[in-house]
Each structure stands twice: as structure tokens, then as C-alpha cells.
Amino acid sequence: MNILQILPELNVGGVETGTLDLAKHLVKLGHKAVVVSNGGELVKELESYGAIHYQLPVHKKSLFTMARMITRLVEIIKKEQIQIVHARSRVPAWIAHFASRKTNTIFITTCHGYYKKHPFSQVMGWGKRVIVLSNVIGRHMIDDFSTPHERIRLIPRSVDLEKFNYVGPDKKRRQDFNVGIIGRITPIKGHLDFIKAMAKVAREVPRLKIWIVGDAPASREAYKESVQVLVKRLGLWHCTEFLGTTRDIPAVLSHLDLLVLATTTHEAFGRVIVEAQASGVPVVATRVGGVVDIIEDEKTGLLVAPGDHNSMAEAVIKIFKDNSLGLRLAQNAYKKVKEEYNVQLLVKRTLEAYQDALSNFKILIIKFSSLGDVILSTAAIRAIREKFPNGYPECSDSTKSNFGMPRLRHKISALTGEQAKNALLSSPHIDELLVCNFKNKDKGLRGLLNLASILRKKNFxxxxxxxxxxxxxxxxxxxxxxNRYGYDNKKFGFLLNHRIKDEKIALDPITHQFKILKMLDIDLKDPRLEL
Structure with a gap:
């Protein structure tokens, strides 16, 4: 497969790491991996894996820039013969959505976090497959953006176990007890709660060392200063190190005795938790968002309420004082990481989502004229079903989560009129019957637009x-x-992107219909009609 991923930039971060991991393993498996971004410090690493990078300003919210980028992305899709366009952020997703439509390419999104209920965020739910990192993000997309349940695929973030060396707590007890927090220094990450908790821990742990890994974006410098002020005010400056942003997270984790995730509100997943667990580092985390998918309290880590620095401190002290607890948590967590969060599994699940999107179709057949005309279309409907059979293909666990029982391979819906619906109600070739009434509920322009809205939500x-x-x-x-098939007959035929000239030659209705189906490589083999 030829896959294009698009994201704002390629600097250090969870989204970027996931993009690189996927691209690396796609190339290893013989696929073409193309990434479009505004560039960044990870571009060289990406290209060292054999992936192709195009640098474009796809991070800018300017409508003029976005319009230009749609045209440029269309060129790249055609040049690289892309089959899947995979968007990982909102601005790039808008660009990718329109470029995909222009090129008839499959559009897929990954939702890396919570989005405000704003029209600008809607595009993240428009992918033919919408990948979510945790159950809570899946529920968020369903509840807040009306993303159809059937399009969601749960694929958690992963860790490349080749990069992380598991060393259990029993093997690395040092004189100092190193406790770290890793992530951007922003209010949502809970650094102030973490520092308050560490002040209490310091009274119980005489050789405590506090590592703050990560930095604040330019817009959050004031918050970083408030964290530093609190460190000084609580008398922790002598044992606290601000290490800034680093790409070498495995090296940092190899020196930690415990990791704290102090997020205050939403956390889509928490990649750093899995990375710590892959390194044998016990974790104390707040009970927020996707964290509860990763950590089973008292089994693979300790969970505390967000904002409760006293409970956070008690959990840290508990692990410090009970060596066997830390070891048990680390061992259980590492086992779960190997089974559920390894990068090979992520790649496998993602490829299955790609293949699923490429091979499973939702098909709309439009025939709403008289009863006799609809009966004359039954041979065509049967042939379409034979071309696109339904059934329950074998699925991996990626399609059997809370967001996926095995699905019909191809779903056929027929739009017909009130007067002809009985002819199709019992048809074994149709999965869904949509009934319109242009003399009543679907009358006029408003009725037509309402009907179109219903069809649009079906995502054909x-x-x-x-x-x-x-x-x-x-x-x-x-x-x-x-893809829209029909006749170019001067009746708005230009709205179809697959059309055949309606020649002025008298043809029987069945032959006339099969000329359209010929564009789908469907031949007339059985002209029998069905009632």
C-alpha cells in the first residue's frame, strides 16, 4: 500500500513519535510511507527509515494557505500514487479531506485528544475510519461529533520495545530516589499538583530527586515560571532539575525510580506511561481519560484523583517504602505492554484499518420511480450484490473492541419511493431500504435537502x-x-464523477442499466427479474 500521513510538524511529541514509528515499520513491511508536515527536528530520522517527506505549511490556519495546500497535496497524492491519506490533526485534516475527495482517495483520521465542540473540529470524525487511542476518546467522538460507531477503530498508542530496556525496580535501587514527570509544562499536565505532592514526599524520602522533563510552549512561559516559583517556595530547588525537552526518553527513564503523571483533566492516552512501564518504572497517575485503559489500580500502577496532591504523595511514598509493591506493579505492567501496546501490534491494527477501508464499501442504489421500473431494476441490484457480497470476514481484535463487532463486508442501501418499496422490502440483495416521498415529506427544495442530509450521514x-x-x-x-456512477444525460450529469454518455439508441431498461454497471466491471449474466 501507498500511505500518506499528514500532521502539522515533526518535532518531539507523542503524535510525531507515533507517525515515525508507523512510517518506519510500514517501510520495513514493503509499503510506501509518505509524510507531509511543516518539517522539524525529526525529519532526518524519518527519512533515515526510507520514508518520503514533503515540507509544506500545513500547520497554518489561513484559508488562503489551506486552499493552496489542497492543490499541492493533490499533486503529491497523484505523484506518489497514494491509496490512503491519514490525517493526525485538524488543520491538516481539512486539507487532506478535500484533497482526498479530489483524487478519490480513502481519507482516515486519528483523534489524538479531546476537541472542542466546534465546527472546525468536525473533520476529525469524517474519516472513512476514525482511529481513537482510547475508549473515552471513542465515546467523545460519538457523543460530541456524531461520528458513527461503525467507523471508529480503537488502536492505542504503542511503544517500540527495541528502544526501551526493561530493568525492574529490584535491579536499580540507588541511594537517591528519582521521581520524574515528563511532558509539556502546561496547566493541564498538573505540574503544580506534582510539586505540592513532592513537598510532602520530601519529608518522608530524605534523598529525593525530582526530575521535570519537558518545556513550556512560548504561550505558557508564565506558567513555567509559576512552577519554578513554587519549587523555590516549598524548599525543593536543591533537589529539583528542569531538564527541558529531550528526544532520549529511554535514557531518562533508565534513571527514574518512579514516574508520576499528574494530568488534571483530559488525557487521551498517556504514551509516557507505557514507555515507563516498558522500562520497568512504576507509575502513579491521575484517574483521567485514557489512563484508566492503561493502568489497573494496584495491579499495573497506582491511580489517584486528579488535583489531589495529598493522595499523589501518599501513593509515591507507598511505593518507596514497599519494594515488593513497586516490583509487582512493574512486572505486571511490562507484561501488559508486551501483550497490548507493542509497536508491531499497532502497525498490524493500523494496516487492518487501512485494508478494511479499502475493501469494505457502503453502496447507495438510487431508483425511486414507478413500481414497474423498480422491478425492472432487480436484475441490476442482484448483480451489484454479487459484485459486492456481504458476510462476516475474519477480524482481528482491533475490530472487536468496544468500537467494533465484525461488520458486513459491503452494505447496500437502496433509495426508492413509497409506491415501489414493497417490491424491495424482502429483497435478499439489499441491507437497508430508504424510502422517499417527493409528494409529502421530501417535497420541494427543503425536502430534497433534508433527504440529502440523511444520505450524507450514511457515509456512502x-x-x-x-x-x-x-x-x-x-x-x-x-x-x-x-464515487458516483450514472448517465451523462444533460440532467445534472456533470455532478457524477463516473458517467457514461446516454446515447440516443433505443435500449431495453435492463441493458440500459447494465451500461452503467459496466463501469464497475459488472456484466449482465442473469437478466431474470425478481418480485
Whole structure:
């Protein structure tokens, strides 16, 4: 497969690390990996894996820039013969969405966090497959953005075990007890709570060393200063080190005795937790968001309430005083990391999501004329089903989570009228019957637009217009189906991106319909009609 990932920049961070890990292993498996970003310090590493990088300002929110980037991305998709466009952030996702539509390419998103309920964020739920890092993010996309349950795939972040060396707490007891917090210095990461907890820990742990790894973005320098002021005020400056941003997280973790994640509100996943567990470092974390997917309290780590620095301190002291507890937590956590969060599993699940998107289709057949005409279309409908069979293919655990029982391989929906619905109600070739009534509820422009809205929410991959009039062509277009088939008959036929000239030659209705299906490599083998 030829896969393009697009994200704002390639600097140190969880999104960027995941992008590199996936690209590295895609290349290893013989796939083409292309990444589009505004560049950054990780570009050289990406290219050393054999991936291709294009530097474009896809991080800018300027509408003019985004419009230019759509055109540029279309060129890249065509040049690299991309099959999957995978967006990992909102601005790049808008660019990728429109470029994908222009090139009839599969569009996939990964939701790396919580998004404000704002129209700008809607695009993250528009992928044919929407990858989420945790169950809470999946629920967030369903509840706040109406993302269909069936499109969501749970694929947690992973850790490359080749980069992390497991050393249990029993093997690295030192004179100093090193406790670290790793992440951007921002209010949501809870550094102030962490420092308050460490002040209490310091009274019980005489040789405490506090490591603060990460830095503040320019907009949060004032918050970083408030953290430093609190460290001094609580008398911890002598045992606290601000290490700044580092790419070598494995080296940092090799010197830690305990990791604290103090996030105050939402945490989509918490990659650093898994990295610590891969290194044999016990973890104390706040009970927020996707953290509860990773840590089972008292088994693979200790959980505390967010904002409760007293409980956080008590948990740290508990592990310090009970060597056997720290060892048990580390061993259990490492076992879970190997089984559930290794990078090979992430790559496998992601490739399955890609293949699923490439091979599973939702098909709309439009035929809403008289009963006789609909009956004459039954041979075509049967042939479409034979081309796109349904069934329950074997699925990995990535499609059997809370967000996925095994799904129909291909789903066929038929849009028909009130007068003809009984002819299709019992059809074994149709999975869903959509009934319209242009004399009543779907009357006029408003009714047509409401019907189009219903179709759009179905997220069809292709529409097959057997009706071929202005109304049906318009509905096919407004459904936003990626591929739209029908006749170019001067009845808004230009709205279809796969069309055949309607020649003025008298053809029987069945042959007329199969000329459309020929574009899908469907031949007329069985002209029998069904009632």
C-alpha cells in the first residue's frame, strides 16, 4: 500500500513519535510511507527509515494557505500514487479531506485528544475510519461529533520495545530516589499538583530527586515560571532539575525510580506511561481519560484523583517504602505492554484499518420511480450484490473492541419511493431500504435537502444512479459519495464523477442499466427479474 500521513510538524511529541514509528515499520513491511508536515527536528530520522517527506505549511490556519495546500497535496497524492491519506490533526485534516475527495482517495483520521465542540473540529470524525487511542476518546467522538460507531477503530498508542530496556525496580535501587514527570509544562499536565505532592514526599524520602522533563510552549512561559516559583517556595530547588525537552526518553527513564503523571483533566492516552512501564518504572497517575485503559489500580500502577496532591504523595511514598509493591506493579505492567501496546501490534491494527477501508464499501442504489421500473431494476441490484457480497470476514481484535463487532463486508442501501418499496422490502440483495416521498415529506427544495442530509450521514463510498434524472443526480452528488456512477444525460450529469454518455439508441431498461454497471466491471449474466 501507498500511505500518506499528514500532521502539522515533526518535532518531539507523542503524535510525531507515533507517525515515525508507523512510517518506519510500514517501510520495513514493503509499503510506501509518505509524510507531509511543516518539517522539524525529526525529519532526518524519518527519512533515515526510507520514508518520503514533503515540507509544506500545513500547520497554518489561513484559508488562503489551506486552499493552496489542497492543490499541492493533490499533486503529491497523484505523484506518489497514494491509496490512503491519514490525517493526525485538524488543520491538516481539512486539507487532506478535500484533497482526498479530489483524487478519490480513502481519507482516515486519528483523534489524538479531546476537541472542542466546534465546527472546525468536525473533520476529525469524517474519516472513512476514525482511529481513537482510547475508549473515552471513542465515546467523545460519538457523543460530541456524531461520528458513527461503525467507523471508529480503537488502536492505542504503542511503544517500540527495541528502544526501551526493561530493568525492574529490584535491579536499580540507588541511594537517591528519582521521581520524574515528563511532558509539556502546561496547566493541564498538573505540574503544580506534582510539586505540592513532592513537598510532602520530601519529608518522608530524605534523598529525593525530582526530575521535570519537558518545556513550556512560548504561550505558557508564565506558567513555567509559576512552577519554578513554587519549587523555590516549598524548599525543593536543591533537589529539583528542569531538564527541558529531550528526544532520549529511554535514557531518562533508565534513571527514574518512579514516574508520576499528574494530568488534571483530559488525557487521551498517556504514551509516557507505557514507555515507563516498558522500562520497568512504576507509575502513579491521575484517574483521567485514557489512563484508566492503561493502568489497573494496584495491579499495573497506582491511580489517584486528579488535583489531589495529598493522595499523589501518599501513593509515591507507598511505593518507596514497599519494594515488593513497586516490583509487582512493574512486572505486571511490562507484561501488559508486551501483550497490548507493542509497536508491531499497532502497525498490524493500523494496516487492518487501512485494508478494511479499502475493501469494505457502503453502496447507495438510487431508483425511486414507478413500481414497474423498480422491478425492472432487480436484475441490476442482484448483480451489484454479487459484485459486492456481504458476510462476516475474519477480524482481528482491533475490530472487536468496544468500537467494533465484525461488520458486513459491503452494505447496500437502496433509495426508492413509497409506491415501489414493497417490491424491495424482502429483497435478499439489499441491507437497508430508504424510502422517499417527493409528494409529502421530501417535497420541494427543503425536502430534497433534508433527504440529502440523511444520505450524507450514511457515509456512502459509492452511489449507483439507476434513476438518472435531475433529482437523482443531485441527491447522488449531495450524498457526498466518493464515487458516483450514472448517465451523462444533460440532467445534472456533470455532478457524477463516473458517467457514461446516454446515447440516443433505443435500449431495453435492463441493458440500459447494465451500461452503467459496466463501469464497475459488472456484466449482465442473469437478466431474470425478481418480485
Amino acid at each position: 463510498d459509492l452511489s449507483i444512479d439507476l434513476q438518472n434524472n435531475r433529482k437523482s443526480h443531485l441527491l447522488s452528488f449531495l450524498s457526498l459519495a466518493l
